[in-house]
Amino acid sequence: MLGVAALAISGNNAAAQGTATIYALSVALYRAGSMVKGLFQGRWGIDLLAVTAICSTAVVGEYIASLVIVLMLTGGEALEDFAHGRATRELRSLLERTPRIAHREEAGGVVEEVGVDIVGPGDILLVKPAETVPVDGRLLSDAGTFDESALTGESLPAERLAGDLLLSGSVNGADAIRMVATSSASDSQYSQVVALVREAAASRAPTVRLADRYAVPFTLIAFVLAGAAWWLSQDPVRFVQVLVVATPCPLLIAAPVAFLAGTSRAAKAGVIIKDAGTLEQLSRVKTAVFDKTGTLTQGRPVLTGIRLAAGAVLSQDDLLQLAASAEQYSSHIFAASVIAAARERGLPLLPATGASEHATNGVGAHVGSRRVLVGKPGFIKENTTGFERTPLEGGQLAVYVGVGEKFAGTLIMSDPLRANAVETLAELRRLGVTQTMLLTGDTSSTAQHIADSAGIGNVQAECLPSDKVAAVAAIPVRPVMMVGDGVNDAPVLAAADVGIAMGAKGATAASESADVVIMLDDLSRAALAVDIGQYTMRIARLSIWTGILLSFGLMAVATLGVIPAVAGALLQEFVDLATILNALRALGRRPGNRRPTAQAPAVSSARVRPQVQSDGPGPALE
Incomplete structure (x- = not known):
């Protein structure tokens, strides 16, 4: 192009025109090859307008306009590269920090x-x-x-x-x-995150394919307007003037930039969206299904009360200290909670010997001269005298304790609802999620208590993993979003339209089956993912239509012959710039959005969570 400019400045217009024409037609030939390749990929009409515009401007002698169109195409690609780099900045920052x-x-x-x-x-x-x-x-x-x-x-x-x-x-x-x-290194958390990010960056959103389909009517309308302008004016230059403002760059740029920007924004918030189509599915979610333990609840039972057996000679602190001392050799989730409760009261753990764990029932150990048993009511009843079942309220859990050969008392525990669970569900309803459901392997009474506390109307309890899959498949109001964690949630996360693994940090079977991985143990990020999906898709569609309508407006004016070919080509470049800048708005947070409430990161969700039953430690179902 610099050579063409030098020839024109020196007064050699014929040589400048010839050189420009050869260069422009060479570019048109190259774009024609891309057009044919695109046709085989189902992308109709994307390059046809550009090739026709270049050829027609060269034929009618508007060689400067043809050079501007070539410059516009290459400049548009440069702008797209810039936008791509801006949108993927957060994704690339993850990759660059790989140890x-x-x-x-x-x-x-x-x-x-x-x-x-x-x-x-x-x-x-x-x-x-x-x-x-x-x-x-x-x-x-x-x-x-x-x-x-x-x-x-x-x-x-x-x-x-x-x-x-x-x-x-x-x-x-x-x-x-x-x-x-x-x-x-290959099994560490960060490697899994990098793999998820690369998968997200390499994917292509359905909305991009929708933009490709827009090209068909857009191209037809452009040719009809250009042909009508030529027929009415009997001037082939008018045909060129319409086509130069009708290049389909907005269709090529808008959706990819918006999608990458939305994915980047999600990654910055600790939400890895693995598949491009997930953003569109998130924007359309109508039903939200939740696991209970570790998802709606904290997954860490806490002590809420101690009830001594009738005639017990131990104090509450003595009972808790003995139970915690025996539990220090157990791997059950209740053991950690009992030990934590003793430490919170400043009770030191006593040395224990002869510890043995009875699978799914409880644990026994000698603490000093006394045999201490901790576990389910049946286990304690079989091995002690004077046993009495403790009445429980909704959501409470009972851990029974025997000391010597006598029933000594009960530790009352509960798995509390997450502090932001109610707020998250309210936010989902505001975002258009009309149905909510709780699926859990827990007992009906406990599940119903949690559902009532969270404001969930539909509950299915005592579910095996296969039951959860069947329940999700039967939901009529779709798309369905399933939020869960743990290995046993992997099948239902894969079965849902959008599976969200929460707090999994990329290392569990759940995260491998899910479409979205929330790196922070924070339930509100599920609502944030839906919000990002809706906002990103809104920006993508708005960007596409902004480009289309601006181009139609310019085409309508160009049919009157008031826009010279060179000026029209330059105006189309401003249309491209407006499209890109609008699509990049998906990087930002919509005014009024609240930043999600942060909670302490979970250590790991890679273990199978035990089922929480109202009668004590039980098998790993939930």
Whole structure:
């Protein structure tokens, strides 16, 4: 193009026109090849207008206009690249922070720098200040502060104590720490996040295909208007003047940029949208289905009361201390809750011997000179005298305790509703979700209590994973969004129109089956995902129609012959710019949107959660 300009300035117009025509026709030939390839991919009419406009301007001698069209096409691609880079900034930031090296302690305390790929479980690692944690592990130092925003979207630093889980991809604070690796790099959380992000970045939204279909009527109307202008004016230049303002760049650019911007915004909030079509499905969700334990509830039972057996000589603190001392050797979820309750009251755990866990029933151990049993009512009734079943209210859970050969009392526990559960459901209703349902493997009384507390009208309790899949498949009001966690939720997450794995951090079977992975253990992010889907699709469609209507307006004016071909080509470039800038609005948060309430990140959801039953520890169904 610079050569053409030099020839024109020197006064050699014939050579300038010839050179420009050859160059423009070469570009048109190249675009024709792209057009044929697009036809085989089902993309009708996208390049036909551009090729016709270039050829027609060259034929009628408007070589400057043909160069402007070529410049417009290449400039439009450059603008799209810029918009793509802006929209995917947050996605790329995740990829760029992938750990590559680790400092491993060798024999004699020598620290050696090694590639992260050769680190294995059990290796002792040193993480320097401001360094990225290379693999999943546990903290050996007394304490540390870590930036987990790349994983969870939570900007506040997370404080970790000795023994706490450290996630690969988090950034160490101001002090060097020591840790022991528990996973290899390929099995660590951050590698799973990177895989999800790459999958999201490589996908193509259905709305983009919808934009391709817009090209067919758009192209037909453009040719009809251009042909009518030529026929009415009997001037072929008028045909060119209409076509140069009718290039389909807005259709090519708007939807991809809006989708990538929405995905980027979601990733920044700790919500990984794995599949491009999920954004459109999220925007149309009408039914929301929830798992109970660990989703609507905190998944960590807390002690709410202690009831002593009739004639008991122990105090409440004595009973709790003995139960916690026996439970310290149990892996059941209730064990951790009982121990936590004892520690909150400042009760030290007593040494225990002869501990044995009775699968699905309870645990027994000798604490001092006394045999202590903790578990289900049937287990305690069979092994003690004086047993009495404790009456419970909705949502309460009972852990029974026997001391010696006598029934000693009951620990009353509950799995409380998440603090933001009611607000999240209200937000979903505001977003147009008309139906809600609770699916759980828990007992009917407990499930109904949680549903009533959260404002959910439809409840199905005591469900096996296959029952949940059947229930979701039978829902008539669709699309259906299922929110859950844990391995047993994987089938129903895959069966739903949109499956959302919450707090899974990319490492569980649930996250592999889900369409959306929420990295932060925060229920409100489910509503935020729906909000982002609706806003992104609204922006995508608005951007498409903005470009189409502006182009139609310019075409209508051009039929009157008042827009020269060169000016029309330049005006179309402003249409492209307006389309891109409007699509990039999907990066921002809509005015009035509330930032979701952050909760402490879950350590992991990779275990099967035990079923919470009202009569004590039970089998792992929920």
